Amino acid sequence: MRTMKTTFALIIVATLLLTSCGGGAEPAEPKIITIAWTQEPNSLNRSYSSMWYMAALIQLYSCSPWQFDENNEAYAYMLTELPTISEDGLTVTMRLRDDLVWSDGAPLTSDDFLFTYDMITDPGNTVDSVYPYDMFTVAAPDAQTVVLTFAEVFTPWMATIWSGTVMPKHILQPVFDAEGSIDTAEWNLAPTVGCGPFTFVAWESGSYLQFDRNENFWGAPAKLDSVIFQFVPDDAAQTAALLAGDADVGFWPPYEDIPAFQDAGLLVVTEPSGYNEGWFFNFRDMASVGIRDLNVRKAIAMALDRGSNTALRLDVVGVTETFWDAMPAYVDPTITPWPYDPNAARTLLETSGWIDRDGDGIRENADGVLLTITQGNTNKTERQNYQALAQQQLLAVGIDLNIQSFESDILFDSFSDGGPAAIGALDIMQWSDVPAFPDPDSSYWLCDQMPSDDNPYGFNYFGCDETLDALFRQQVSTVDPAARAAIFHQITKYMYENVYYLGIWEDGDVWIVNPRLTGYKFSGVTPFFNIMDWDLVP
Amino acid sequence: MIRYIVRRLLQAIPLLLIISIVVFALLQGSGDPLAMMGGRRTVRPEDRERLARILGLDQPIYIQYVYWLVGNDWVKIDTDGDGLGDTPGARKGILRGDFGSSLVIRGKPALDIILERVPNTLILMVPAEIVILLASLAIGIYSAIRQYSWVDQAVTTGSFIGYSMPIFFIALASMYLFAVNFRKWGLPYLPTVGMFDPKVGKTFGQVAIHLVLPIFSMAVISISGWSRYIRSQMLEVISQDYIRTAYAKGLSERKVLVRHALKNAAIPMVTLLGIEIPFLLGGAVVTETIFGWPGMGRLFMDHLTRSDTPVVMGILMLISFAVVICQLLTDIVYGWLDPRIRYD
Numbered sequence: 001m002r003t004m005k006t007t008f009a010l011i012i013v014a015t016l017l018l019t020s021c022g023g024g025a026e027p028a029e030p031k032i033i034t035i036a037w038t039q040e041p042n043s044l045n046r047s048y049s050s051m052w053y054m055a056a057l058i059q060l061y062s063c064s065p066w067q068f069d070e071n072n073e074a075y076a077y078m079l080t081e082l083p084t085i086s087e088d089g090l091t092v093t094m095r096l097r098d099d100l101v102w103s104d105g106a107p108l109t110s111d112d113f114l115f116t117y118d119m120i121t122d123p124g125n126t127v128d129s130v131y132p133y134d135m136f137t138v139a140a141p142d143a144q145t146v147v148l149t150f151a152e153v154f155t156p157w158m159a160t161i162w163s164g165t166v167m168p169k170h171i172l173q174p175v176f177d178a179e180g181s182i183d184t185a186e187w188n189l190a191p192t193v194g195c196g197p198f199t200f201v202a203w204e205s206g207s208y209l210q211f212d213r214n215e216n217f218w219g220a221p222a223k224l225d226s227v228i229f230q231f232v233p234d235d236a237a238q239t240a241a242l243l244a245g246d247a248d249v250g251f252w253p254p255y256e257d258i259p260a261f262q263d264a265g266l267l268v269v270t271e272p273s274g275y276n277e278g279w280f281f282n283f284r285d286m287a288s289v290g291i292r293d294l295n296v297r298k299a300i301a302m303a304l305d306r307g308s309n310t311a312l313r314l315d316v317v318g319v320t321e322t323f324w325d326a327m328p329a330y331v332d333p334t335i336t337p338w339p340y341d342p343n344a345a346r347t348l349l350e351t352s353g354w355i356d357r358d359g360d361g362i363r364e365n366a367d368g369v370l371l372t373i374t375q376g377n378t379n380k381t382e383r384q385n386y387q388a389l390a391q392q393q394l395l396a397v398g399i400d401l402n403i404q405s406f407e408s409d410i411l412f413d414s415f416s417d418g419g420p421a422a423i424g425a426l427d428i429m430q431w432s433d434v435p436a437f438p439d440p441d442s443s444y445w446l447c448d449q450m451p452s453d454d455n456p457y458g459f460n461y462f463g464c465d466e467t468l469d470a471l472f473r474q475q476v477s478t479v480d481p482a483a484r485a486a487i488f489h490q491i492t493k494y495m496y497e498n499v500y501y502l503g504i505w506e507d508g509d510v511w512i513v514n515p516r517l518t519g520y521k522f523s524g525v526t527p528f529f530n531i532m533d534w535d536l537v538p
Numbered sequence: 539m540i541r542y543i544v545r546r547l548l549q550a551i552p553l554l555l556i557i558s559i560v561v562f563a564l565l566q567g568s569g570d571p572l573a574m575m576g577g578r579r580t581v582r583p584e585d586r587e588r589l590a591r592i593l594g595l596d597q598p599i600y601i602q603y604v605y606w607l608v609g610n611d612w613v614k615i616d617t618d619g620d621g622l623g624d625t626p627g628a629r630k631g632i633l634r635g636d637f638g639s640s641l642v643i644r645g646k647p648a649l650d651i652i653l654e655r656v657p658n659t660l661i662l663m664v665p666a667e668i669v670i671l672l673a674s675l676a677i678g679i680y681s682a683i684r685q686y687s688w689v690d691q692a693v694t695t696g697s698f699i700g701y702s703m704p705i706f707f708i709a710l711a712s713m714y715l716f717a718v719n720f721r722k723w724g725l726p727y728l729p730t731v732g733m734f735d736p737k738v739g740k741t742f743g744q745v746a747i748h749l750v751l752p753i754f755s756m757a758v759i760s761i762s763g764w765s766r767y768i769r770s771q772m773l774e775v776i777s778q779d780y781i782r783t784a785y786a787k788g789l790s791e792r793k794v795l796v797r798h799a800l801k802n803a804a805i806p807m808v809t810l811l812g813i814e815i816p817f818l819l820g821g822a823v824v825t826e827t828i829f830g831w832p833g834m835g836r837l838f839m840d841h842l843t844r845s846d847t848p849v850v851m852g853i854l855m856l857i858s859f860a861v862v863i864c865q866l867l868t869d870i871v872y873g874w875l876d877p878r879i880r881y882d
Binding site for chain 2: 032034036040042043048050123124126128129130131134180183184185188189202204205206207208210226228230231232233234236237240241243244245246407408409410411412413414417419443449455456457458459
């Protein structure tokens with residue numbers, strides 16, 4: 001018994017010693033903040049990663065000619081002014097500031113942009129995407145001028161190019177010369193030479209990323225000494241880390257945890273990012289008879305209680321109607337949300353010949369075809385919960401919603417590999433997506449993007465509507481902003497009336513911030529655009 | 539004995555080959571690694587086609603397997619999409635020690651990615667296994683020799699409660715109690731996530747304090763199961779005639795239990811340990827994910843969900859190899875524990 005008591009006492013003492021020498025330490029002198037990051041980047045070279053969790057980081061250690069502010073408005077960053085565009089819309093000219101330098105002191109010039117363009121378009125480099133760099137050429141007439149020449153008018157250029165992609169030629173050219181590729185360049189995973197307000201210090205796989213203030217930064221120096229991104233893959237653990245004060249900033253927390261953050265005195269900051277969770281309707285030939293009936297799609301829009309379902313998300317986000325709700329200037333102002341009206345939905349179904357003839361609660365058409373609609377999404381809990389609600393609400397008007405969920409890489413698998421979205425196995429698909437925000441361009445409904453044996457990776461999983469296709473092609477080559485907005489009014493109205501897309505909820509960015517942080521702002525496009533102004537309460 | 543070991547090792551070669559074929563085939567059906575490369579946006583068809591071509595993902599599965607096994611430095615890759623091979627392949631294949639490059643962290647050797655995580659996993663799993671084994675032995679033996687005592691009853695009840703709790707519940711509950719609430723109540727508290735606080739650095743004290751909650755979470759469940767197993771094995775052995783004989787000869791209880799009872803009760807436990815030890819390399823997926831521990835379990839899940847075949851295959855083949863070796867060691871230990879077993 002005495003041994004047990006001694007052992008127990010030793011355990012207590014050891015625990016107290018460990019806890020007092022670790023978590024209870026006094027705040028360190030340097031200004032360091034920790035940001036909980038639920039996904040680890042797969043590269044720190046922007047051209048090799050399309051992950052949001054990577055793209056968001058680049059404002060720390062990399063730089064872009066222009067950035068977007070908290071209103072998602074573009075402003076000149078590395079440039080003396082925003083780029084100018086020729087009247088025919090084919091030539092974009094950028095004038096760089098003359099004081100730009102890399103963190104090692106080497107000058108940053110138009111040559112670096114030209115080199116970056118060459119690296120992205122070189123077939124020896126397996127960059128994630130060459131879009132839209134394959135649509136223009138680059139010239140560098142002098143050290144401070146970069147000229148882009150497009151083969152045809154491409155209006156969304158500002159939202160799609162140079163976002164943190166610029167690479168240091170003096171570091172990477174020797175690698176490319178030696179290996180014929182920069183795929184294995186050390187810089188991709190350890191960009192110690194950068195052009196942002198912070199410089200890369202360390203990346204411990206699975207653990208954290210650290211950036212320290214760039215003492216050679218060409219702009220106003222950052223106020224913080226270090227920013228640490230700690231990888232916390234579990235949402236509930238992120239919540240605990242924020243509540244415990246182990247992290248100062250968190251992103252995309254579970255909505256149900258927001259009251260706990262507010263009770264703990266943490267700040268909840270929302271920012272439109274262009275993303276909307278929505279239902280994409282399949283009107284291809286292989287879709288069910290029901291979903292190809294416009295009245296059924298309208299009935300679904302009215303039978304779904306989107307307001308109540310979204311209110312469960314604690315009013316942090318609202319219901320959306322169109323794919324472009326985050327950009328109201330492009331949405332036809334006459335669009336009124338589909339009301340929640342189950343009776344109107346029932347009437348519509350009956351006028352369209354969908355009647356419950358056998359009394360089993362599910363409607364059939366005159367041929368006896370059951371009104372069964374297959375709906376699928378990724379197996380994210382929030383989506384699965386929404387599916388369950390939708391299933392009940394549609395059943396109340398006689399529609400049988402057959403719900404399915406998949407891993408993302410299976411849902412979006414190619415046509416040739418039988419991906420359920422690509423082969424048209426789903427009548428309704430739900431996910432969160434975005435146009436080329438803050439530009440409204442989208443290619444999702446183009447007819448030449450229909451998946452097939454000849455185009456196995458096509459991403460128009462929804463259908464080809466010639467009218468819609470023509471409107472999308474027209475907008476992308478329309479230089480005049482007012483005329484382009486007018487085309488989008490037609491697009492949004494047409495899609496609304498045909499119920500090709502039904503907004504579910506606004507999927508903007510949600511940040512949790514410890515009040516000891518000051519000066520912070522977030523952008524929905526370039527989130528940490530003013531990271532150099534962030535500070536800690538003295 | 540040496541002939542036996544050599545024979546077993548030779549037998550392992552076709553076994554590992556078969557495992558690799560089966561696992562490779564299964565992974566091909568687990569999704570398209572290119573499908574999620576666009577992040578939250580859909581990947582453009584042109585990019586998907588280009589990457590599939592350069593990464594060799596457009597090849598039939600048996601060709602992909604051959605490249606994985608023996609490399610592709612004997613063929614030319616079509617990088618520009620004109621249908622003709624223009625650049626020699628760079629892969630040497632796993633038979634020449636090249637596990638391939640990760641499809642997710644492009645250009646980084648899969649083996650490097652795996653080896654970065656192995657020490658972290660062992661730092662977590664080895665102490666956890668030691669704690670689990672020692673505590674289980676102590677509890678199991680004590681419960682057996684004090685059968686139906688109040689301690690035994692309490693341990694039995696505790697074991698059932700511990701064993702029936704899912705690990706994520708224990709992990710999150712302990713995190714909220716010892717990290718969030720202890721801090722709120724002004725008590726000494728433990729950290730929530732990570733292997734150490736990057737602000738402080740990777741010191742012994744930091745790693746030790748960050749180990750407490752993950753080990754506690756794993757230990758609660760494992761001790762509950764293992765202690766019951768040890769208790770039942772010990773109960774069976776201590777009722778044998780030779781144990782009574784040992785007592786009758788005047789040996790002390792400690793000698794009887796340790797030299798005679800435990801050694802014989804240990805044989806089935808060695809079997810279980812032999813199976814469990816190689817899986818230490820695989821880490822603990824749930825525990826590592828919740829506590830943000832940078833181990834193999836998390837690595838495996840992160841790369842499996844992105845269909846990163848080279849990394850996933852690398853992890854599975856390492857574990858398979860470890861299983862083969864540990865099974866061999868287990869058989870050797872049998873011979874030491876039970877003199878009736880002979881391999882020559």
